[in-house]
Amino acid sequence: MHASRAALVLGLVQQCISATLRADTLYNLTFLHVNDIHARLDQFQPIGTDCDSKHECIGGYARLKGKIDELRRKYPNSLLLDAGDEWQGTLFFSYYDDGRKIAETLNAVGINAMTLGNHEFDEGDDRLAAYLESLKFPVLSANLHTTSPKLSAANILPFALFEKHELAVIGLTTPDTPRVSSPSRNTTFSSPAAALTNQVKAIKAAHPNIKRFRRHVIIGGHSHTLIGGMSNAKGKYPTIVKNAAGKDVLVVTSFRFGEYLGRLTVLFDKNGEVSKWDGEPIRITADIHPDKALAAKIAEWRKPFALQAQEVVGNAKVDLSSVCQHQECSMGNLVCDVMVAFRNSGPETAHVHGGFYNSGGVRTSLSEGAVRRGDVMNAFPFKNAIVGINLRGQELWDVFEGMFNGVNADKHKINSYLQVSSDFEVKFDSTAPVGSRLLSLKLGGTPVDLRKTYTIATNDFIAAGGDFFFPPKPRDASVPSGPNMAAIDELVIRYLKRHNPYVPPAVGQRLRNVSQRDASPKPDPSSTPDSSSSSSSSKPNNGDPMDGHPSIWGDGDVGGKPGTHVAVAHPGTVGGFPVEDGAWTALAILAACITLIILGLEYIGRNLIY
Template sequence: MRSSGVAAVALATASLLAAPCAAKVDRLVSSRLSKRGLDSEGLYNVTILHTNDVHAHLDEWRAGRGTDCTEGSECIAGYARIKDKINEIRKEVPDAIVLDDGDEFQGTLFFAYYGGEKISYAVNEVGYDALTLGNHEFDKGLDELTHFLGNLTFPVVCANLKTNHTGMNALKNWKPYTIIERHNVGIVGLLTPDTKGTSSGAGPGTDISDPAEALTAAVAELEAKGVNRIIALTHIGYDKDIELAQKTRGIDLIVGGHSHTLIGDMEGAAGKYPTIAKNLDGEEVFIVTAYRWGEYLGKISLAFDESGKAVKYEGEPIRLSNTTAQDSKLDGEVAEWRKPFDELAKKVVGKSDVVLDQSTCQKQECTLGDVITDAMYEYRVAAGGKVDGAIINAGGIRATISQGDVTQGDVLNAFPFLNAVTDLTFTGAELWDVFEGIASASSNVSKHEVTSFVQVSSTLQMTWNPSNPVGSRLIDFKVGGQTLDKSKTYTITAVDFLATGGDYFWAPRTDFIALDTLDQILVAYFDKHNPVQAKVASRIVQTTATSPTTGGSDGTGAASVRAALSTAGAVLAVCVAGVALL
């Protein structure tokens, strides 16, 4: 049970919840009301506005693509719209809490050209109350991150991050949590522990602890200070947010980011806004997130009882379409910031006869994944490389490239990390285990949860059954049309991010040399294949088959375990840490 906070203040619920919305508004009287016999009188109301994973989309962008706006296209989002909409809501709810869930870095030329400089200016203009760190805030290292955070005029909260970086530790606005004094609300920040595998700049000296443990400690400190309305501001992903709610107690709301999950009452949504989970005490925790790239502004209003529990809500994600007004001052400043790189961005490097889609790359084969891996493979073959194929982590593909003329800006928006390619050798057994880990999202090679799907060149084919138990989902893998020979050695072209252990496909390696970057390679591919024509070509195939055609490494991979059991004529169910192997 929580101790009482400040005396409950009766506010006009109707005025707090009257802000305009662009989606169906969901209302609920919590089950706690009936349990406690409370009515709406005397409840303390707080409105929370939130963004996440803006990824340097300071300017408006083309809907469905993430690329620069073109004449006749629907132009959405941008910080000028975010600022204007928040200011509009503040006129009716002047004490709304405004939060951001991180991953402000990486994704457009604004970051590639300016680093965090213009991003810090834009978020200061919006006037957030708190921001937590995303994994991509570490992409340029802790010096760049320290400079960015030092320019912010509001608190940065992250309870599970420790570092030996002197500059970071000297920052006055970085803390585990902050208290919004006007509401006596605590905001606890949490960062995904996967940051070291998803950002190249989170190196030695940086430790990211378990979010649930860090949150529990922070809640205890806040409650000891008389704060009993608590929000977790997380960058761990939607599914992990649900798990976090179930593992903890004492929080009312999780405002999340990282997984780019769409929730609400719209087509393609993965869940309700808010999603409701039960904590360790069986009490409701509300979970919200606002998709990605600033397309939506999340808005939820909570009514708290005297014990600090949220007992009513009203909320909706607000889509910032081209009918949403833009703040003229910030819009003009963003236009000025574009000028140094706009000419480069507008340079046409080729043409595509089809949309090169990025939106499905994390789930299945996608056309942009096909094109970039073929470009990588052709680049190495043309240079004399004896390579068998190319792969890329789907998380490294960031935006769709539209049909028609393709610009340098389109290429850089799609591949903003400037990763270099490199050649790596694997035995067939190792390669099988790598792709089993990708299929199962849990790697026997890296001993870690895999944090991205994969895309492969035309010389490779992966057949998998996502319905099989973890550890037995890879059914077949072909190289050059031939089923993998586990005793043979293969050379695969990949990006240097993967080579160093990124996304946990395998353990970090040092036996490689970085070559040209993806943007250079893709521009050359457009020059050679202009216009580009691509279609999904059965490189990544889902099947209902349950048994693999070949095995992994002797005695170590899940596939070889299955083969040994089959030879013995036995069927054994093994469950280790929730991972089932047959």
């Protein structure tokens, strides 16, 4: 709403910051940060699939380590923080099946602290515990509570103190984790706001020489949000919010997969207040020198599955987009048609009227040309079973009405967007009043009868209530068995082999937004950004509440006004959450995100930071 004005202020500070970064009067601390790597240990294409000779290759932990080591030499006062979701997404995770290669990589890179994402729970508590035992740095989650024996012994901490820098780092995990991943019933997640308040009190009680908390940075993950100076960015880096005391809170994140490394340098004055800042997301391109030792390890780890991953299983006539966050997409169309074809293919499966699939389960795009087995496995890494569920017509109507409104029939926020098979014809108006956005719903060319029961193909995650498309309740789900039973990635591979070359149907015929304002498809965030310029200022599941869905930054029609940023709800709160002491934190993004909160510590008897 004040974008142009804010950009001007940021630009003015950028011009003078290099002249004011002086250690004799001020102290600067650099935060390096990553999030949502999703097992991209090796370099990859911008769409997230494995590299080939025809496309640009970016990222990879060997290059990240090379850049991190360079920045640590340049900024000796620095911390490297990881906002979670290291697990799930490539064969480096699924082939080794226990995260041990990820742990070895993170130890080599030298992470200083990390929080847990929802995907760290995809294999259950015990697998996570074994992974955590291999890590050589603090793992933080203040709102995680567990009685699982192995996970309890894994020493997950609510916070870490870095007394050298007079900082506390508190980790928080999305409370929706039980509905979007697979923690045991013995592991629960409390309100992030309450957990943060409790931990501040705990730190005060344990360290009475700390007078108050003042400096503050939020390092977020989970939303796969691109911020910075790129033309397709969703906001500035850092995004600035005000706490109740009117102080700036710096909010940063670094997109996804390790395509970017975040670098935020914060300047503190003699009273410990944030004075200025400078930073940018650094794109990890092919010209960055990799760490040779780590590159060699990763190459060795790839060998056991390389031949399997390189098998060509089909050809795509055009690029298949996974930009499914708020709209129909070609990858979503593919997987939904695959489900229906599978369920209607033989006597061992109950036939279905149509199918839908959550967009969070579509992880990467497919490029035009040869499609390899590894590409499909990376696009659909969760190994979900395809099931049939029975829904009355009224329930179907409520599912889509709720999706377009952003809340289900129980008024719980919906965390994703449905892709549908060719059997569906859905018309909606995203600008209509809440509760009346769905205009028409057809199956097989016929309007849905609200009293009739329909059998719908979907994945077992959605059938169990994942992503909150419908209120949780016992629901019969027919699970096929026999020789044709397979996880979704294998079914897509079989389909592509039979439909080779694959010519995707036109996008826009299944989910039709009749609103003129919002009908145009949003740009593809997986395309290569045109710059990374800095901005500164004065069973395994496949749902992600914010994995590319209507985001904390207010992008899209659900969850915020287009183009807005987080803001203080009213005096004494940030984002609707209470703020203690009026100066220590901002909570506007905590309800849905995986977050690290950086709190400055003012010690009794010290006036200067050092």
